[in-house]
Amino acid sequence: MQESTRxxxxxxxxxxxxxxxxxxxxxAALVLVDLMEGPQRWSELRRRAGGVSDKMLAQTLRDxxxxxxxxxTVHADRPPTVLYALTDLARGVTSALQHLQDWAEQHTSDYxxxxxxxxxxxxx
Numbered sequence: 178m179q180e181s182t183r184x185x186x187x188x189x190x191x192x193x194x195x196x197x198x199x200x201x202x203x204x205a206a207l208v209l210v211d212l213m214e215g216p217q218r219w220s221e222l223r224r225r226a227g228g229v230s231d232k233m234l235a236q237t238l239r240d241x242x243x244x245x246x247x248x249x250t251v252h253a254d255r256p257p258t259v260l261y262a263l264t265d266l267a268r269g270v271t272s273a274l275q276h277l278q279d280w281a282e283q284h285t286s287d288y289x290x291x292x293x294x295x296x297x298x299x300x301x
Contacts, residue, residue: 204237207225208241219238219261
């Protein structure tokens with residue numbers, strides 16, 4: 178068994194930084210939260226993400242698979258079915274991402290209000 182060592186996400190050369198960047202990427206966080214509900218097809222992930230292009234979703238899924246956060250399983254049905262699922266590594270971060278999603282949803286009106294009242298013009 179490999180000994181666990183703590184990384185430093187502020188060090189660009191640390192693999193922990195790469196993992197942090199992967200998990201917090203724009204579409205990756207949404208995909209990971211959606212996969213908490215269980216394995217899903219590409220079309221379902223695309224529908225749930227709302228606004229992601231086919232190209233970006235494909236790249237995000239490829240990056241998450243390469244990073245060891247999701248698995249891609251092809252079932253030999255007619256037509257073939259491809260399912261994406263979380264790995265054990267990803268399950269450790271999804272609860273934190275779920276809390277972040279909950280926080281963002283709870284503070285949507287506060288943020289919208291701030292955007293509506295915030296100006297970029299300097300005060301005299």
